[in-house]
Amino acid sequence: MKMLVADAIVECLRLEGISTVFGYPGGAVLPLYESLRNSSIKHVLVRQEQSAAHMASGYGRVNNTVGVCLATSGPGATNLITGIATAYMDSIPIVAITGQVNSGKIGTDMFQEADVVGSSEAFTKHNYLVRDGRNIPRIIKEAFHIANTGRKGPVLIDIPKDIQNEYIDFEYPDTVDIRGYKPTIEGHVKQITRIYEKINKAKKPIICVGGGINSSGCKEDLVEFVEKTKIPVVCTLMGVDSYPNDNPYFAGLLGSHGYPFVNRAMNKADLIIVMGARFADRSTAVISDKINDQHVIHIDIDPAEIGKNVKTHTPVVGDAGAVLRQLNLLEYDNDIENWTDSIREARGEYMDENINRSFQESGTNPCKFIRAISDKIGDKAIVTSDVGQNQIWTAHYILAGNDRRYFTSGGLGTMGYSLPAAIGARFSADSVVTVTAIMGEGGFQMLMGELALIREHNLDIKVVIITNERLGMVRELQLNAYGKDSYHGVDVGFNPDFMKLADAYGIEGYLVEEDSQIEDVIEKAYSSNEPCLIQCRVNPDFPTLAHWRWQ
Amino acid sequence: MNKNKHVLSITVENYAGTLSKVAGLFTRRGYNIDTLNVAETMDSNISRITVTVTGDEEILEQITKQLNKLINVIRIEDLTRKRSILRELMFLRISCSKESRSEVLQISNVFKGKTVDIAPRSVTVEITGDEDKNNAFIELMIPYGILEIVRTGLTAIERG
Numbered sequence: 001m002k003m004l005v006a007d008a009i010v011e012c013l014r015l016e017g018i019s020t021v022f023g024y025p026g027g028a029v030l031p032l033y034e035s036l037r038n039s040s041i042k043h044v045l046v047r048q049e050q051s052a053a054h055m056a057s058g059y060g061r062v063n064n065t066v067g068v069c070l071a072t073s074g075p076g077a078t079n080l081i082t083g084i085a086t087a088y089m090d091s092i093p094i095v096a097i098t099g100q101v102n103s104g105k106i107g108t109d110m111f112q113e114a115d116v117v118g119s120s121e122a123f124t125k126h127n128y129l130v131r132d133g134r135n136i137p138r139i140i141k142e143a144f145h146i147a148n149t150g151r152k153g154p155v156l157i158d159i160p161k162d163i164q165n166e167y168i169d170f171e172y173p174d175t176v177d178i179r180g181y182k183p184t185i186e187g188h189v190k191q192i193t194r195i196y197e198k199i200n201k202a203k204k205p206i207i208c209v210g211g212g213i214n215s216s217g218c219k220e221d222l223v224e225f226v227e228k229t230k231i232p233v234v235c236t237l238m239g240v241d242s243y244p245n246d247n248p249y250f251a252g253l254l255g256s257h258g259y260p261f262v263n264r265a266m267n268k269a270d271l272i273i274v275m276g277a278r279f280a281d282r283s284t285a286v287i288s289d290k291i292n293d294q295h296v297i298h299i300d301i302d303p304a305e306i307g308k309n310v311k312t313h314t315p316v317v318g319d320a321g322a323v324l325r326q327l328n329l330l331e332y333d334n335d336i337e338n339w340t341d342s343i344r345e346a347r348g349e350y351m352d353e354n355i356n357r358s359f360q361e362s363g364t365n366p367c368k369f370i371r372a373i374s375d376k377i378g379d380k381a382i383v384t385s386d387v388g389q390n391q392i393w394t395a396h397y398i399l400a401g402n403d404r405r406y407f408t409s410g411g412l413g414t415m416g417y418s419l420p421a422a423i424g425a426r427f428s429a430d431s432v433v434t435v436t437a438i439m440g441e442g443g444f445q446m447l448m449g450e451l452a453l454i455r456e457h458n459l460d461i462k463v464v465i466i467t468n469e470r471l472g473m474v475r476e477l478q479l480n481a482y483g484k485d486s487y488h489g490v491d492v493g494f495n496p497d498f499m500k501l502a503d504a505y506g507i508e509g510y511l512v513e514e515d516s517q518i519e520d521v522i523e524k525a526y527s528s529n530e531p532c533l534i535q536c537r538v539n540p541d542f543p544t545l546a547h548w549r550w551q
Numbered sequence: 552m553n554k555n556k557h558v559l560s561i562t563v564e565n566y567a568g569t570l571s572k573v574a575g576l577f578t579r580r581g582y583n584i585d586t587l588n589v590a591e592t593m594d595s596n597i598s599r600i601t602v603t604v605t606g607d608e609e610i611l612e613q614i615t616k617q618l619n620k621l622i623n624v625i626r627i628e629d630l631t632r633k634r635s636i637l638r639e640l641m642f643l644r645i646s647c648s649k650e651s652r653s654e655v656l657q658i659s660n661v662f663k664g665k666t667v668d669i670a671p672r673s674v675t676v677e678i679t680g681d682e683d684k685n686n687a688f689i690e691l692m693i694p695y696g697i698l699e700i701v702r703t704g705l706t707a708i709e710r711g
Contacts, residue, residue, distance in 0.1 A: 121572060122579050126622040129568065146622060180564060180625040304616035 003170035005133040005163055006031035009097065010039045012140040015172050018068050020044060020059065020427050022052040026072025027112060028099025031164035044427065044457070047449030049076050051420035053083020053154075054447075056094040058424030061407055062382065062433075064217050066093045066148050067424060073099045074112030077158070078119065082414060085123035087154040089411025090238060091215055093147035095140075096120075096156040103131060103160040116158050125153030133166035138173055145176045150183030151302040152215055183301060187318035192326050194314050195273070195297055199332055202271035202295075204339045205231045208254065208283075211238030211410065212276015212300065218321030219243070219402070222275075225324050229332045231273070232343045234262050236283045237395055238410040239276070244401030251343050255283040257392045257544060261346035267291060274298045276320040279310050280411070299323050354546035355397070363539035364512055366390075366466055367546050370397035372518045373436060373464065376526045379403055380433040382425045386418035386443035388473040389544045390466045394438045396546075403433075416446030419463065423450060426459045434526065438464045441495055442471045454531045455506040462525050463507075463533045465498060468540040476544055502533035512536040556585070557611055558630045558637060558707045561600040564623040565591065572621055573600055582606060582614055586639075586704025597625065601706045630707040637681045637707045642667070643689070644675045646696035655695055662688045673698055681705075 003011070009032060013021065020042045025033045036043050046052045049071045056067025071080045077098040087094050101110045117129040126146050128139050136159075143155040199205060207229075213222055219242060226233055226249050233243045234254045243250055252259045254266055263286045266272065270293055277283070279298070297314040298306045306315040316323060355367050370393050377383065380403040385394035391408055400406040407425065409417040422437035429435060444465050454461055471490040478487040502509030510521045510532060525532050563569045570589055577584050585603040592599050604614060615627050630637070647655050652674060656666060659676045662684065668675035678688055682705065689700065 117568060118571065121575050127568075131567065151620075178622060181622045302620070304613065304620055308613065 001170050002167050004031070004035065005136055005159075005166045005168055006035040008133075008136050008168060008170050009140065009159070009164070010035045010041060011170065012137060012172060013041060013068060014039065016140070016144050017065065021068045021070055022046055022055040022059070022424065023070030024049050024052060024072065024076055025070075026076050026099065028073035028101060028161045029070060029164075031161065032070070032097070032099065032159075044453065046420070047452060048447060049079035050083045050416065051423075051447050051450050053080050053087060053094060053096060054414075054417050054420035055424030055427075056096070057083070057087050057090075057092045058384065058407060058421035059428045060093055060424075061214075061405070061421075062425050062428040064215070065428070066095055066144055068095050068097065070097050071099070072112065073101055073116070074114045076112075077116040078114055081120055081123060084120055084154045084156065086409050086412045086414040086417060088123045088125065090211060090409065091152045092154070093152040094154045095143050095147055096154060098156065098158050099164070100129070100158045100160040102162040104162070106160065116156065120156045123154070124156045125151075127156040128158065130157060130159045130163055133163045133168045136168065137171060138176075141173050142176050142178060146178070146181065150181070151300075183319075184303075184317045185301075185319045185322050187299065187316045187323040187326055191314060191316045192323070195316070195327060196330050196332070198271055198295055198297065198314065199229055199231070199273075200334050202334065203336060204269045205229075205271035205273065205334075205336060206251075206265060206269040207231050207233045208236065208266075208272060208274045208277055208279070209233060209239040209242040210236040210275070210277025210279075211242070212320045213239060213242035214405075216276060216301075216319050216321040218319075218324050221321055221324035221328060223247070224328050228328065229334065230336060230340055232265070232340050234258075234266065236277045236280070236410070237391070237408060240395050240398075240408075241400035241404060241406040242276070245399040247401070248344060249340065250401070251347055253395050254287075256285040257282070257395075258286075259347070259350060259396070260547065261343065261350055263287065265343050265346075270294055272296050274300075274310075275324075276300060278305050278308075278411075281309065284310055350547070361539040361541055363468075363514065363542065364518065364536050365515055366393045366536065366538050366542060367397050368515055369466075369512065369518050369536050370394055370438070372522050373438075374398045376522050377404065377434045377436060378432075380430070381405070381436065382407065382422070382429055382433055383436045383438060384408065384418045384422040384425065386439035387413045387415045388440050388442065388471065389476075390438050390440045390443070392473075392544050393466070415443040418443060420447055420450050422461050422463075423453050423459060426461055427457075434462070435460065436462045436464060438466065440472065441465055441467045441469075441492055451501075451505045451507075451533075459531060460529045461531050463531070464536065465533065466536045466538055467495060467498070468538045468542070469495060470540045472540065473544060475540070498533060498535040505533075508532040510534045553605065555605050555607055556631065557604055557606070558635075558705055559602045559604065559615070559618075560628045560630050560707060561602065561618060562592065562625045563598050563600060563621075564625065565596050565598045566623055569598070569623045570600065572623065573602075573618065576617055576621065577602075577604070577614070580613070580617055582610065586702070588704045588706055601704070603705050628709070630709060634710045635707050636710065637705050638679055639682060639685055639703055639705045640677065640679045641685055641700060641702040642675055642677055643692060643700055644668075644673050644698040645692050646673050646698050648672065651695060655692070658688075658691055664688070
């Protein structure tokens with residue numbers, strides 16, 4: 001069947017189950033947009049291309065599928081790159097389609113020409129510049145396969161405008177065959193036996209989980225494994241929702257912004273089982289690598305991550321879910337009750353200490369505020385957070401896990417992620433799922449234009465902006481590095497009136513200025529299916545880690 | 552050869568942009584390429600990139616793992632670890648007068664060099680060999696005055 005390439009692209013997306021795409025049109029994607037106009041796929045017009053990639057990320061993360069974003073050539077595509085890089089660092093599968101100038105003109109510095117394949121090389125799992133329209137079905141099939149298998153990640157397809165206007169014989173392939181791409185799924189049997197022996201021998205074991213658990217879709221297998229082995233679970237920022245936070249075996253976030261009791265436990269442990277986590281610098285910053293007799297087992301689908309940051313004694317290459325199912329076939333015999341109890345008690349004490357005490361200065365206690373949100377979002381919820389203090393407060397005080405998801409930019413640390421990611425998630429999440437986007441005023445104002453989409457598409461999203469008239473985390477880093485009062489460039493000298501802003505965008509606005517208002521506002525906000533904006537004022541001196549304020 | 556020096560033979564799918572992806576990876580991850588050459592194999596869809604890099608075991612392991620992640624990379628072999636034959640071709644233009652010409656050509660003959668050009672004040676020879684041999688030849692030519700060196704970089708094949 002003869003088909004226009006632009007129609008073929010849209011048909012391929014439809015066959016991949018894509019019902020919504022996020023994008024921004026332009027000259028180099030005119031044929032593609034004309035084909036979209038005649039299709040059943042919904043196009044969501046973003047206000048800046050970076051958001052299109054974040055929305056695709058949020059959209060895909062909800063159901064472990066692939067989100068799609070579109071942009072035109074040149075500035076459209078370069079704007080997309082920060083969003084693509086964000087997905088790359090967090091191993092989030094997205095497919096980005098960009099227009100390119102006519103193939104014969106590539107390299108002549110035409111209007112809106114940019115070498116997008118070259119400039120996205122470092123931030124994509126793979127990318128393509130289409131030189132022949134006949135390759136489109138194969139390339140799109142491969143792109144979705146590569147994005148959503150193995151260690152997941154973004155794939156970019158750059159399609160010159162003249163190629164979009166070619167006619168091809170359309171046939172969508174059923175399978176892909178890429179010689180150099182065959183991810184390992186099952187763990188090596190010998191290594192599984194080794195893990196089994198180590199668990200039975202360990203006195204102070206810890207499981208550390210990352211984003212790989214969600215990516216592999218094996219949260220239930222993890223719960224079963226922990227039930228069998230009784231080993232406490234700590235998580236990285238990407239793994240906050242990998243394991244039920246209200247489960248008695250859950251300890252909490254580790255690393256430079258983790259809980260002190262978790263980091264102490266990491267330094268005492270004799271066995272660390274890292275699963276679906278990169279174990280990156282932010283996680284390992286406070287852990288000594290010179291602990292005698294500490295055995296590290298690292299399970300990851302990407303062999304390049306194993307042993308990259310931390311010395312690994314038992315490497316296991318494989319999908320976290322597949323390995324967990326192999327491990328769950330065994331019965332374990334270990335005696336670690338005292339160890340597990342001590343961590344559980346430390347967590348309990350810390351929470352009591354920090355949620356229920358008020359800060360000596362004016363303003364809301366963000367820990368209390370976020371825990372109040374957590375109490376209200378229901379069993380099925382998506383919470384997104386931005387980057388900075390709001391990210392850490394959210395990671396600590398939202399009780400995630402099970403069907404309560406936590407999306408954030410963990411690796412790249414991209415400010416502005418929260419709002420568009422929540423919008424993307426809202427498009428694919430079931431209507432019973434609540435969606436809450438938490439951010440600071442810094443991140444909010446980076447991609448604030450997307451607020452318009454909430455009213456445009458009537459999306460029930462609770463937008464939560466925690467304000468302290470500062471870029472709080474950078475300020476804290478400056479104070480820690482250069483001493484008292486040594487901060488610069490972090491005062492947000494002017495903030496808009498957020499209540500008027502909410503009004504201007506056609507949504508309800510609520511203001512929380514002190515702890516006593518929390519309950520009432522949250523109650524109102526979550527009692528309707530309408531979107532709203534909640535501003536929560538926090539004292540600039542309230543630290544990222546709550547326990548620092550008592551020092 | 553320096554024991555931290557490795558010759559990697561990388562077979563890749565022959566798509567536009569593959570070389571840039573491989574070379575770019577080295578730059579991004581902070582690894583230096585000492586030499587690099589690339590050409591088609593007997594299957595025109597597959598190319599071989601031969602790269603020499605310097606680094607300890609840990610760096611080499613990371614390079615290999617990261618290269619393996621590139622979708623178009625099919626196979627990576629560290630030929631320095633195997634029984635393999637390493638060769639590099641180089642051209643040297645050496646400054647010499649009529650009087651010293653025969654001396655230069657004699658040395659070149661010992662190194663199994665081919666004389667490819669003779670000019671009034673210089674000769675150009677072609678030498679093929681492993682790194683040690685080629686470096687030794689260069690050393691010997693320095694006193695005469697080397698006008699130009701062109702080297703292909705190492706290429707290698709495993710013994711059958």
